[in-house]
Structure formats: structure tokens, C-alpha cells
Amino acid sequence: MRGKTIVQLLNVQKTFYPSGVKALKGVNLFLEAGSVHALLGANGAGKTTLVRILAGEIQPDAGEIFVDGRAVNFRTPKDAMRQGIALVHQNLSLVEELTVLENLFLGREPRRLFFLDKKKAERRVKDLSERLSLIELNKRVADLSMAERQKIEIVRALMFGARVLLLDEPTAYLSENEEERLFELLLGLKKSQCAILFITHDVNQALKIADRVTVLREGETVLSEETSKLNVQRVIEAMGFRSSESPRARVKIGEELLRISDLTFKSGKRLVLDRVSLSVRQGEAVGLFGLGNDGQFDLLELLIGLKKPVSGRIFFQSRDITQLPIRERRRLGIAYVPKDRLREALNLEGSILENAMVNVYREIPFAKFGLLNWTLLQRHIHDMLKEFQVKTASLAQPVKTLSGGNLQRLILARELFQKPKLLLACRPTSGLDAQVQRYVAERLQQLRSWGCALIATNDAEEAFGLCDRVLVFSKGKLKRILYREQLTGPSVLVSLVGEET
């Protein structure tokens, strides 16, 4: 069943300027037809850089790439595509304003005999989409979930003859159900002699579906082996982690900080949240769990003030804050970690300092008479990043030079350094390696000695790991509340979602 080697990388190296970060120090890798290859590594190990090189998005400084035994030199993604290599992005690259069909053809409209080709392509889309249980082709991408968008990306790659698929953390935004379906799809593709490289943090997942596992550590290949000859322990060691339990000590529960009564929210005509009521006390970490986008993220956006409810009220420390603007809510001690790290939590054009100071810049002593005191700000941010172990060379560097794990530390540091009474966090540990996940868990634990947290997620494992009470949402309705004693494992949450109460 295993086919011949399609792609081979030899001693590939890459250094980024001006930061001088050595992302890859010498990576070897080969991809075979009809096999799934998992690429593992901690944040910043160079996984994303590697696939971007393979996809022709960036050029390596040294090393060789062979396709079908011939040395190649990809200058643009088009060069890679011509060889049948396609990348499915971590931060998906669809145009939200266009429909599914339009996106599928985007930038690759058949040039000759347009109408004939379109017909053929439409049939091809249909074949594929049946296998994928794809959404209607005329729906706007803006209305789709992350999982659906990802499917479209994969279909798009296949439609145009991709035989090597590079998936950058395909499961980061998926619920477990969707994950299963993605894996089924990958197995199907494997049978049709595609070579698949997928990046993941999850060792179990990698061992479950991959035929071969390669581990990167600080830009080097440290392990590359058939899955059958590996076990979890060996892979985790190769990645450079020590295994340990996440801390979860008992905390004293204090006064009520947040109360929501009958909160309803509509987006257009769609009912997103239906009369949700809940109460959170100091010392609690409460999870809001739904398998997909079941209103749990919208609830947090309502609480911080990004959206306005149709009806219902929000009380914070017994004060009605339903009509307060975002800035006022933050001033009361409410902190927020948005869902989309790159598009919402950061200004990628700004420096590390400019991003890190966004919660304090208008406070005295940093701002006086409308002027900023950069010296004080710099000192403050430096201390903050040091305490929260964000590794930076210089505060003036662009924030996009930081690795994913460091970005998440920065985003959390910015909120927690203010000692908020209520932290609203969307998927705080998603897409992070075990080390950073543990770090986030520890920081949340600290927060509970003076405040409380509401964590919205579609990852049962995350809800189970971080929270001691979980509210299960389904299609905008609060279905069930699970207390600590009932939380025996992540599977409990998933199995409950379908049930009526």
C-alpha cells in the first residue's frame, strides 16, 4: 500500500531577519505517496516555517528539496502547486465576502474554455463535497464555522490536483466530532495515493492516525520513525517535555462577582443565545462548553461589551453593566482574551511594546495630559513580560517575530498583570504545546485567589482541565451544568451535548 517517496528535504535551514531567529537549523524529512506523516514539536520548533518552505511561501537559506527525485527550487506558492504541493493554512485564507464556490475557484479560474472547465470543476467539487458532507456551495464563507472553512480549503487543494497536502494544525479549531470526520477524510485521501503532512501538538492524535512521525526541536529533526515502532513516552521526550499533572488545588469560594439574567442575543434573525442565566463567584473557574459555535463565545463578547444583548441584564459586583462601553467594563476589573489570537488579540503591524501596553497606556502615570511616558511604559512592560516569562530580545521588535506560545503568554500577561476580578477567556490553551498549556493553567489557578474566570471553549479536554464547573451549551441554549464531582473526564461533556434536559 505504501508508495514511493514524492518529496524529500535534506538539511533545510532558515534564519529570519532582522530578528536573527534561527527557525530551522537543518531539517530532514520525506513524504511518501499513500501515507500520513505527522510533524510534531513544541511551539517555536520550526514546524510552520518548514511547511511554508515546502509550500513555496518562503525560501530556505540552505539545503535541498527533491520532488520525484529531481531537485526543485520553489520561488512562489505557484511553483509548489505546479508540483502538486498545497498548504492548508492554520489561519485560514478564504475570502469571507465570497461564496463557497467562488472561493473554490479563487485565483485559479480555468483560463481556457472557461465554461466547459467550470462544468467539469463543478462536478469535481460535487464528488468531493459529498465525501466531505460539504455545505451549500452558495453560502457565504463569513457564515461558516472554522471546520467548514477548513474543509473548503482542503477541497480547493484537491480540486486542482494536489497530491501532497500540508495541513498546519488542522485540528486546532475543530470539535472532537469534526476532528473524527477530518481523520476519516485523511484516511480516504491516503487510499487515493496522496501524501499528507500534518502538524499537531497532540501526541496521541499523531500516533493514532499517522504512519510516520517526525519530531522537530529547536529547528532540528530529532526523531523520525514509523509509528508502529513508537510510543507516547518516547515522542514526548523527543519534543522536550517532562510529563506532569496540571495543578488544581481547592480554592476558597467567595462573594458573587458576576450574575447574568435571561440574556438573549440575536445575529440578524438567528437566535444565538436564548435566555441564559448564570452566576459566578470569586475563586471559581467556570467553563462554557459547546461542541462548535454554540453561543459560548458570543456570551463572552456580550460580557465584555463587544455585542449588545437583545434582552436580559448583566450584573458585575451587583452593578448593572449591561449598557457600559468596553473601556468602562475593563476599568471595573473585567479582562478579556479574544478567540482569534492573530486577528483580534494583536495588532500585527505594531511592536511588542505597543501590543503589550494596550491595557495600561491611558492610566496615570503612563499618560499625563494626553502624553505618553515611554520610559515608564517600557519599564512596566519589561517587568510584566519578565514575570510572565515572555521571551523577547527587544520590546521595539515587531510583535509578529514572537512564536505562537510567546504570543499567548503576552496576551494573558497583559490581562492578568492587571489583577482582574473577572477573566473572560476564549480557548486560552488552543493550539499551544503542553508546556504553554500548563503555564496557562497555573496562571488561571493564581487568578482564582483574587478573582474568577469564565472560559469559553469547544474543546472538552480544555474545559475539563481548567474548570471546576462546566456549563454545557447547545445551539444557544444552556443545557446542563456539571459540577466538579460529575466531571469524570472530557468524554462526559461530549456525550451530554445531544441529550435533552
Add this chain to the structure above:
Amino acid sequence: MTRRKILSPVLTVAIAFLVSAAILGITSHQPRETLRWFFLGPFTNLYFLGNMLATSIPLIFTGLAACLAFSAGVFNLGLEGQHYFGAIIGTIVVLNVPTSKVSSMVLALAVSFLVGALLALVPMLLRVKLGFSELISSFMIGQVFIYVGDFLLNGPFRDPEAALAATRYLDETVVLAKILPPSNLHAGYLIAIALCLMFAFVRRRSVMGYEFKMVKGNPRFAKIYGMNVERIWLLAMILSGGVAALGGMVEILGVYGRAVRGFSHGNGFNGIAVSLLVRNDPALIFLSALFFAYLESGAEIASLMVQTPAEIVRLVQGIVFCLVTAEFLFSRGERDADSIA
């Protein structure tokens, strides 16, 4: 990175010079003389030099106006209308409201600022409330008011004794002081540069400057972290339109002494290029305005001395305009390619 930042505008300018030289060389009967006057004319005496600096004054204003809008990530393409119409209304008000010398100067500037700000505010309100693109609506509203201005100058407020469409002259005492007479250079130059430096300072050091930058970089981010994005956009547009109109008023107070039909001849549109040429750095706007003024003055002097048609000069300016835009777009793409995922 830094070296490229300096090198690329220099290269743009060099290419512009070469192209203009080539065109003049082909079209003129006395190419060598024309070229000499074109390139060196503005520096041959203080009169020409002063006039060149004076030509740059309205461009500094409109350049700064464009830069103000860009700095918050919005576009003001109605600069021409704001520049022209704001100044006309300012002039008309001062002509018809009796006041002392100093207060009529202040009145003229205040009225023109308000009118320009209003013309820029409306398209931004349309964007904030209804989601229209401010890029298109600011342009269209600006265009409409150019013609409204023409109508006012040709109709109700035309000086019956003037040979062209223009208002009466302002009182002789209501003018900006000349520097370097007999050239046109006037105190407006200092006002223009002071405003630019002020904004450069605001951008670098103030809360407002920081908020502008964050809103420009990622409005969604700015909103989530408590900034009032819509208010910042409105403020940027108000300042942009106001400064553009101020430039027109200063031009009338300093050079014309009355509102004359078509006095703005493209200053508003050129302001966009002036700002882009120095990558929207307010501290450098006076330099790029000077460059545009230099091209214009050189051309005027050349046509005065050697009879080179003025159309040729417009052609050269058009080419520079294209080069600037291209350079801007090119540097955009490059910035994206730098990112590490």
C-alpha cells in the same frame, strides 16, 4: 530595512528626474537651455526660490491632511473639495462680516476649518452609521462642492468689476506677512511647518497618536481593547478636512487676497502623493511638498524663459505621481512577506 526605506524614495525621485529630462529633451527646441532652467531655475535668484517655497505651502497643508486620515487607517479623497470650498466660504464670510484686522484673519481660518471638517465628516459618518466606503463618498462629496464653489464665485459672490470669476479683494490689512519680498513667500509657510511638527510630535508621544496607530493597524483589536474606534476615525477625518481647508484659506490670505475660481488647481489630489512619497511621515512632508513645488516652479520658469508648453510639465508630474503610487504599493507587499507565522 532602514537603508531600503531611505533608498527607495531617492530612487523614485531619481527616475522622475530622468524621465522629465528625457521628455523635455524630445519636445523642446532648445533642450539644453530648457533643462538648465527646469532644473536650476528655481535656484538662480531669491525671487524664484521664494516662489518655489510659496508653491509648496498649500501642498504641505494638503499633504498633512492626507497624512492625518492615513494615520488612522481611513482615506480622505475629498481633499480638493475641502481645500477649495472651505477657503471660498471663509473668504465670503470675512468679506461680509465687519470685524477688526486680527479677528477677521482668525475668523477666516476658523470658518474654513469648520467647513472643510464638515465636508470630511459627512462621508465618515456615512461609513460609521451605514457602512458606505468613505473613500468613494469623500471623493464624490468633494467633487460636488468644487462645483458649488465655482457657482458661488461665478454667481452670487462674483465681483462685478473683476474680469474673471472671483470675489472682491479682502481688506489689504487682512493678509499674511510676506517673507522674502518681492516673492510670494509668506508667513503661511511657518504655520504649515509648525502644524506638521505638531502632528509628528502627537503621533510619537501622545495617547491619541498611539490610538491612531493601533486603529490603523487593526481596528478590531483596538475596539476589543477599549478604544473608541469610530470616534478616532471621525476625529481623523475632521482634522484632515479642516487642515485641507486651512491650506486653501492660507493660500488666499497669503497670495491671492481673494477667492479666485480654480485657485486650488489640484493641490488637494497632489496632497495624497505628497504624503505617500514620505510614507506618511509628517515631519518630512515639507520636503516632498518642496519636491512637487520644485517640479512645478522649474517648469514655470522654463516655459517663461524658453517657451516650453505647460502641458509637458503636467505630464512629468503625472509620471511622478504614478511612480510614487507604485512605490507605495510595492513596499506594502514587501512588509507582508517579512512576517513569520
